[in-house]
Amino acid sequence: MKLHLLLFTTLLIGCSSAQKPEKLQMSADNPFNVSLNEPFDYAKVTGDHIESYVDAMIHNANIDFEKLKSTDKVSFESTFGAYDEISNSLGKAYSNAHMMYWVSTDSITRAKGLEGSQKIDSLFTDISSDRAIYNKFQAFVESEEGKTIQGPKKMLIERTLEEFAQSGVNLNPKDLATFKKLSLEIKELSAKFTTNMNTAQESLVLNEQEVDGLPENFKDTYRLEDGSYEIPVINATSSQIMNNATSSDVRKAYIVKKSNIAADQNLPILDSLISKRYQLAQIMGYKSYAEYNLQSKMAKTPKRVWNFLDNLVVESKSKALQEIDLLKSVRNEDKHTPDDKSSINPWDMGYYINQHLKIKYDVDYEKMRDYLPMDACLEGMMALYQELLGLEFKKVQNPSVWHEDVTMYEVYENDQLKGRFYLDLYPRPNKETWFYAVPLTSGRTFTNGQEVPVAMLLGNFNKPTENLPSLLSFGELNTLFHEFGHIVDCMSYNGDYSSLAYPKADFVEAMSQIFENWVDDYDIISAFAKHYETGDAFPKTLFESKLHAKNVFSGLSAQGTIRYALYDMNLYDSYNPNDPLNTDKLWQDLDAKMGTLNGYIEGTHPQASWIHINTHPVYTYGYLWSEVYAQDMFTAFKQNGLRDTETGMRYRQLILANGGQRDMVSAVEEFLGRPSNNKAYIENLGLK
Structure with missing residues (x-):
């Protein structure tokens, strides 16, 4: 018999102290039941495992929230520190449940992942508007200790109070009930929107005449036995159709289908x-x-x-x-x-x-694809990031993952584990269709050690076939560098509180946009860009032509x-x-x-x-807003060298490792040695 644990916990809390609820322990065989920094056994995850994991985390969190509300002596650790620790456990459960909703090949697991993430999201809505918790926060802020708090702890206080204010904690009961109702309805609608997108299966069937202009390798990938071609209408095929198909009617048919998905x-x-x-x-x-x-x-x-x-x-x-x-x-x-x-x-x-x-x-961007096989691009990109940031990525052999295409890496610095990331790079039915770096664990200090961050790069690049490796366009290589920039951002966080792992949302993109600039350097690209058949290096004349045309x-x-x-x-x-x-x-x-x-x-x-x-x-404006900072920060590398480890380490320590522990504008100013400006941004756009 399944219990609605959130309601169950509430009932127990209302009982006498003799009936004080105990925390739940997941079964020993639940893949989410692991010790600190032990990876989840994703290959064994089922919908039931997700449900048990989420329910246990919600039940235990409610007990901890009650403890926070009932504490007599307020301190930083009993209020904001405790809240961050509880939020970290819930956030990790939310991220993993939602990730399985995006990537699992099993429909029940996807459904349970969505259901679990929504339950945790609803709990966060309730807790973030809980007046009793907010009053404990305010009591600490007004205490003698609270008035002297500085540094990251002060940033955590400010961010948490802002979160509560934005979650309706100051509303009257009637308006708060409406706020919560609307929040739930928005989450449910948003989930339906995403599911409709991800389950849509659109394709375009073309004859030999209609595929004129398309690359031969591309045609071979989608050729049917009867000689026609069935091309899926997905992000991975878009540029090749829209930029190369000779027939305007074919291009129109493709974009009409793509623009009408769901x-x-x-x-x-x-x-x-x-x-x-x-x-x-x-x-x-x-x-x-x-x-x-x-x-x-x-x-x-x-x-x-x-x-x-x-x-x-x-x-x-x-x-x-x-x-x-x-x-x-x-x-x-x-x-x-x-x-x-x-x-x-x-x-x-x-x-x-x-x-x-x-x-x-x-x-010729299609000709360039032949020099950009995915495996070589990954190897070269990772080598660059490791050299620049002082990190080491070690591929894990035979990892426990949710699909055979997924790979797993551990991140080290001086033989110390710093993080872990997964790469899920190719499209498949029912998988999330966009490109994301997905944080799964933010990283936090506990009494028994440092929890390392965990993240996943979700991509939808062209999948390799029996006869052809995955070949990237330069735009896709740019996307790979960008999204992996988010991964190293996650891996670089160095702080005590998970709630401070990330800066404000309209700066987040800057921390990865900066890495797109390395794609425009021939020495960087030629180190790994080799023809997938001949092994010849990327032709310098072709690369220089691309640079010359960059801002056309x-x-x-x-x-x-x-x-x-x-x-x-x-x-x-x-x-x-x-x-x-x-x-x-x-x-x-x-x-x-x-x-x-x-x-x-x-x-x-x-x-x-x-x-x-x-x-x-x-x-969306944030991509442009962030780019101003990204291009300005890149001027330090242009001055000191694109492989300059000292500059890379300063970038990692001052910007990536910072998250939200200090004001990012001041962090950028320290990195540059001057106030930031938009000169490099305007120049990079080629507008002046």
Whole structure:
């Protein structure tokens, strides 16, 4: 018989002291029942194991929360320290349950993973608005000890109190009940949105004529016995179709399918999410969900974000317009229509950009793939990160993992275990479809030792076949360097409290974006980029051509990213319940306002499969915001050398290891030896 342990615990706590509840112990054969820093036995995980793990963590956490609330003598360790320790255990259970929802091949395990993560999320909502806990926090803050706290402990106090404030702890009982109801509904809707995306199975069947222009290796991968080609509509195939297929009709058919993934189910869900998030913000006393959401970020206010984005629109518009004129001439030459002044179809943009780069700059991105097999890229990238950051990655043989494609590494420094990470790099049915670095354990100091961080890189790169290794495009190599930058960020955290493992959300991307710069250095790339058949090094002339062409279309690239950021901000800062947004029309309105791109395709709904506006609302601007810091920090490496270990170690110690233990602006200033500015960012965009 299964018990609803959260309710069960509450009932027990209400009983007499003679019936004091005891903590639960998981069975010895539960793969999640391990000692400190022992890896989970993922290969054996079932839905029942997840359920038992989650229920035990919730039951035990409730006992610990009651102890926190009933303590007579408040101290840092009995309040904020205890809260961080309890949150660490719950957070680890949440992350692993949700990860199994994203990656497991078993439907029951995925369902139990989602269910478990939602139960923990709901508990966090309840606890973060618990007035009794908050009062204990306030009692400590006002104590003599509390008034003298400095350093990371002070940052933990500030972050925890901010979390409680944002979770409705100061609301009256009626509004708090509504806040909790909305929070639960938002989580349930968000989960449905994600599930609909991940379970969609779209493909495009083409004949021999229709695959003209596609790389031979790509065609071989998807050729059927009858001579036709069935190409899955997934992230791993997108650039090869959109940049290379000769037929405009094929490109359109592909992008229409991709832009309509899960649309029937997810469009009404998105409308509900926007509305409910607005209602939640109103209860909290904010004008919009963006205003509520930004309180805990560096930007702080929607006005700062709007000004930031509007300035970038202006900075990039002139160059983008010139690039559009250039593409029209490329199109007209290709179609032999010299006087055609019409707009370029959205599905033709990538193709004509690629054509121009091949013809004018001798840049053939598909040819470059042959020099970028995944295994060699991984080996070379890891060698660089190890050299730069003073770490050692050791591949674990025969690890216990959730799928045969997954690999596992342990991270060492001077023979001391510093962390552990998993690589799950290739698409499969029902797996999360995007690219993420997923923290599983943040890292924390306990009385019996230091818990090391654990993370997983989730990717959807082209899977190797019997005849062909996984070959990366340069864009995918850039993505690999970026996401692995998040992994080393996780591995580098050096702090006592798991709640401080990460900086504010709109700085997080900077810590990995900086590593994308190494992809633009020939000495770095040529050390590992070898032809998968001949072993020849990446041709220097081809690499130099790529660098020469880097910013040819930087205006359009910037405008494209800004367009998504503006869409996100409009959803969550411009919502009017009396005149709800039409999320399709918003694309058209933005295109008209920006005056450069005409990116909307009639009858498509790309927002229905855009994960960020679902799980990370008011986040997209952060990629641009973070890039300002990333490019400025990279100037230290440009000055001292891209392989300079001393600079790399300083970066690791001052930035990566810091997390949220000190103000990141001051940490960046110490790393650079000066205040940060946006000069390197503007230069990197090629706008000046």
